[in-house]
Amino acid sequence: xxxxxxxxxxxxxxxVSFQVSWAGIRRRFFRSLITMSGVVLAIAFLTYMQVMxxxxxxxxxxxxxxxxxxxxxxxxxxxxxxxxxxxxxLLIVLSLLACLVGIIxxxxxSVTERIKEIGTLxxxxxxxxxxxxxxxxxxxxxxxxxxxxGCVIGLAVAIxxxxxxxxxxxxxxxxxxxxxxxxxxxxxxxxxxxVMAAILPAYIAARKQPVDAMRVEE
Amino acid sequence: MKxxxxxxxxxxxxxxxxxxxxxQVHALRGISLxxxxxxxxxILGPSGSGKSTFFNMVGGLDRPSAGSxxxxxxxxxxxxxxxxxxxxxxxxxxxxxxxxxxxTMTAVENVALPRIFAGESPxxxxxxxxxxxxxxxxxxxxTHLPAQVSGGQQQRIAIARALVNRPGIILADEPTGNLxxxxxxxxIQLLADMKKQLGITVITATHDMKMLSASDTVVWIKDGRAxxxxxxxxxxxxxxxxxxxxxx
Ligand SMILES: Nc1ncnc2c1ncn2[C@@H]1O[C@H](COP(=O)(O)OP(=O)(O)OP(=O)(O)O)[C@@H](O)[C@H]1O
Ligand SMILES: [Mg+2]
Numbered sequence: 001x002x003x004x005x006x007x008x009x010x011x012x013x014x015x016v017s018f019q020v021s022w023a024g025i026r027r028r029f030f031r032s033l034i035t036m037s038g039v040v041l042a043i044a045f046l047t048y049m050q051v052m053x054x055x056x057x058x059x060x061x062x063x064x065x066x067x068x069x070x071x072x073x074x075x076x077x078x079x080x081x082x083x084x085x086x087x088x089x090l091l092i093v094l095s096l097l098a099c100l101v102g103i104i105x106x107x108x109x110s111v112t113e114r115i116k117e118i119g120t121l122x123x124x125x126x127x128x129x130x131x132x133x134x135x136x137x138x139x140x141x142x143x144x145x146x147x148x149x150g151c152v153i154g155l156a157v158a159i160x161x162x163x164x165x166x167x168x169x170x171x172x173x174x175x176x177x178x179x180x181x182x183x184x185x186x187x188x189x190x191x192x193x194x195v196m197a198a199i200l201p202a203y204i205a206a207r208k209q210p211v212d213a214m215r216v217e218e
Numbered sequence: 219m220k221x222x223x224x225x226x227x228x229x230x231x232x233x234x235x236x237x238x239x240x241x242q243v244h245a246l247r248g249i250s251l252x253x254x255x256x257x258x259x260x261i262l263g264p265s266g267s268g269k270s271t272f273f274n275m276v277g278g279l280d281r282p283s284a285g286s287x288x289x290x291x292x293x294x295x296x297x298x299x300x301x302x303x304x305x306x307x308x309x310x311x312x313x314x315x316x317x318x319x320x321x322t323m324t325a326v327e328n329v330a331l332p333r334i335f336a337g338e339s340p341x342x343x344x345x346x347x348x349x350x351x352x353x354x355x356x357x358x359x360x361t362h363l364p365a366q367v368s369g370g371q372q373q374r375i376a377i378a379r380a381l382v383n384r385p386g387i388i389l390a391d392e393p394t395g396n397l398x399x400x401x402x403x404x405x406i407q408l409l410a411d412m413k414k415q416l417g418i419t420v421i422t423a424t425h426d427m428k429m430l431s432a433s434d435t436v437v438w439i440k441d442g443r444a445x446x447x448x449x450x451x452x453x454x455x456x457x458x459x460x461x462x463x464x465x466x
Contacts, residue, residue, distance in 0.1 A: 008301055009304040020331070026322075125303055
């Protein structure tokens with residue numbers, strides 16, 4: 001057999017990559033929870049801020065005398081325009097950045113923990129692309145799960161706080177459409193964030209070599 | 219140059235130098251060896267002699283600093299990454315001292331991996347995996363996780379995984395290193411059986427004399443060099459008195 005006869009190993013499909021990765025994601029669930037917790041908190045915060053903003057805007061627009069007093073008691077400037085509060089935007093961006101760094105860090109740790117496993121997979125015929133994909137798949141699954149959870153928590157807390165402050169006015173003036181829009185923003189942000197966080201760890205993981213399977217772990 | 223058909227692996231002057239900071243570690247100082255198709259070859263040598271390093275070179279897991287390794291007449295140094303991955307997937311089966319099973323996957327999922335990487339559907343791959351697990355005597359442990367079975371059973375799963383793509387060569391680096399004597403002998407016996415049944419070439423590294431019984435050929439490595447080679451019938455005598463020492 002000459003070298004030209006040796007075929008190149010073919011990449012497995014995304015569907016198959018997903019099936020293979022799923023076992024790990026499912027059985028590493030508690031470990032994943034830790035990675036996810038950052039996303040959950042940041043997205044809950046983002047959702048809370050947005051939904052609170054949606055609700056308050058709707059209430060200001062209702063322009064009810066009693067409600068205006070309640071709003072001012074809660075510290076809302078009812079004469080301010082619709083421009084977003086700079087401080088709040090800054091806080092949200094910071095929390096998202098912290099979340100991004102958190103996921104990257106936690107995934108890098110998992111790459112270090114799994115060096116031997118990655119080497120073994122390469123010994124069995126896995127290509128770099130498979131390793132990259134499995135990190136993206138894992139991160140996306142965790143990201144989506146964490147984001148959904150964060151949205152639910154953020155929404156629940158926002159509605160709870162709003163109801164305490166503004167009582168029955170909420171039900172009458174619930175801005176369903178803008179809340180849905182805010183939830184979409186949160187979902188997209190959380191998912192993108194998780195996928196972005198996987199870039200560096202996936203790249204580092206893919207560079208591990210088959211010999212790393214031989215590594216002796218202390 | 220066409221290799222003789224009964225030679226499956228040829229190494230020529232394989233050298234490996236590791237750079238550790240300013241220091242150079244000469245792990246292999248030129249090993250030339252021929253491995254016959256279908257033989258059971260044991261590499262013997264003290265700790266640090268270069269057995270694992272040699273194993274890595276022969277298995278296409280790492281590249282030599284100089285020299286060449288050819289498998290089935292094909293020079294591994296001339297292959298690209300994807301061709302090497304193909305060789306690792308289809309032509310070689312690896313067995314490790316610490317089993318190297320994927321901890322989050324069941325026995326059958328572990329064994330199915332090489333077939334999935336070879337392009338088979340996961341369902342078919344699992345069916346083939348179940349079959350070979352049965353062959354190594356673990357048909358009743360298909361859905362157990364590695365942590366739920368004994369060390370000897372883990373190594374059997376690893377052997378099944380190494381065999382599932384029907385490779386021509388099995389490379390085992392200290393396959394019994396983490397097992398007790400009795401279990402270790404069973405594992406060696408299993409490898410020897412598989413060799414006989416499936417006609418594969420088995421290369422193992424060990425520093426345990428007791429693991430030589432199944433070997434057709436023994437190569438002693440010392441200080442990165444092949445010190446001596448003995449065929450079956452020669453080394454039984456030699457084992458008693460290597461370098462004048464009597465071995466237990
Ligand atoms: N990645 C590495 N970097 C630097 N030096 C290495 C590396 N791997 C091995 N060596 C050195 O190369 C030499 C041969 O090591 P190798 O692991 O091949 O020995 P071995 O015969 O397998 O030993 P053991 O029986 O303990 O497994 C040793 O001196 C070792 O320290
Ligand atoms: Mg070794």
